[in-house]
Amino acid sequence: MLVNYLRLLLLPFSWVYAMAVILRKKLYDWGIMRSVSFNLPIICVGNLAVGGSGKTPTTEYLIRLLDGYNVAILSRGYGRKTKGFILADHRATAETIGDEPLQYYQKFKQVTVAVCEDRVAGVRQLQNNHDVIILDDAFQHRAIKAGFNILLFEFRKLGTLQFLLPAGNLRDVFASRKRADVLLVTKSPVPFLHVAQQASINELQPDNNQPVLHAYLKYGQLQHLYHEEIMPLESIKDFEVFLLTGIANPEPLIEELQKYTQTIKHQAFRDHYAFKQADISKLKTAFVAVTKKEKIIITTEKDSKRLRATGFEDLLVNLPVYYLPIEVELFEEDKITFDELILNYVKSNRRNR
Structure with missing residues (x-):
């Protein structure tokens, strides 16, 4: 009950935050603030809320899917005590690069893992030596224009009233979902009934070219x-x-x-x-x-x-x-669609196509 009262007290600050987010969004949409594009496939994995939607296992799913490509993962490295661009190596710790990048580095020796709070500067360091770059948690980082945006929504949060920061956990307005290429609903229940699937699609109100796909967690x-x-x-x-x-x-x-x-x-x-x-x-x-x-x-x-x-x-x-350990897995038909979308995007945007 106390938490709910505190949220109500913070609502005016959320309105101020919302106006700032919407203004920034419009400045990018109008081209006043510019996004940098790169000549290689860049896949962004993000969400509208603060944490908890399954970005890390989704990124790991992409790593497995893109086996055979020279993949780099670029993260901000949240929680690290360092600054600037850092390539993960055998000396890396959670304090130097963050816990999630360290997990990627220790789990997937075939990929390059880097952290940089400036994603544009980070991609410039990585672009010449890699086939594809995955941006971990960069949907709001519009200074860089990703070629393919995957936006995650947690199933149980759909249909619930959510507020922007600081009263709630949303860091972006719901309308921003229109920028995504795929809306991926994570942590769906198993078995997954058709009525639940349709309910999440109705909640997200996708555009005609925006597939809404569903995934669940698989525990190891x-x-x-x-x-x-x-x-x-x-x-x-x-x-x-x-x-x-x-x-x-x-x-x-x-x-x-x-x-x-x-x-x-x-x-x-x-x-x-x-x-x-x-x-x-x-x-x-x-x-x-x-x-x-x-x-x-x-x-x-x-x-x-x-x-x-x-x-x-x-x-x-x-x-x-x-x-x-956990993994993200998609339901059968959605998995076929998702995999084809990712692989076709990477193949059609390679520099040596």
Whole structure:
């Protein structure tokens, strides 16, 4: 209730923010502020809200789809303590390039990962040595003109009243969706009924040339934070789970874990939160105090990058700490459409076509 009152108090500031966003949008639409184009395929993955829509697994889906191309990923590197253009290498940590870029770098050795708050400057550094560049979370960064924009919407948020910052989580106006080439509804329920599919299309009101496609989350196997040990999710049935998250929306993860156990103790922090020694000590104390034999600590893959990068090994190394990877998967017909759109765009816009 208190949160709702605070949101109401912040509404006037949201109106001011909305006017600024709309003015900036019009300046780009009218050509007063200019976007820079590049002579190679550039795919932008973005959303209108702050976090939680599945940009990271969608970017990873594109990496797998574009296997065989020389791909670069360019991110702002949110949460890093550095500035300027940085290429990820073996020295990279979450503090130097951010947790999501570090995840890309460690997971996909065949791609180049770079961070730069100035996306135009970043693309100029990468353009000559790559076939295609994926811009991670750059839909609002209109100084650069991406050739293909994928705009994500979380299924459960469609149809709900949402406000612009700071009263809500939207950082752009709903009308901006018209700039996207594909509207991708993520975290859809499985099974996915036709009535739900049609409801999301009606909510988004796409243009005739804007496909609305639907995706869901696919969970992998639990992987130990420090070792190569793997556990299937089914093996934690009736375990006591200590869940540690620093992501925008942990609800889908909680719902997945509840399929196997109802005993979940959740320590939740804000997105990209830099864990502190006191946080991990509190978690360890609570874990050790439980006498039940079947117990486990679970975190997300993104959070695991910050946990491993900030020197918590002495506290966690002897505990059963696992992270749970996720992937984005599209429903069959939508997958065919999406893959064809991406591959055709890249093929038809290659510099040596």
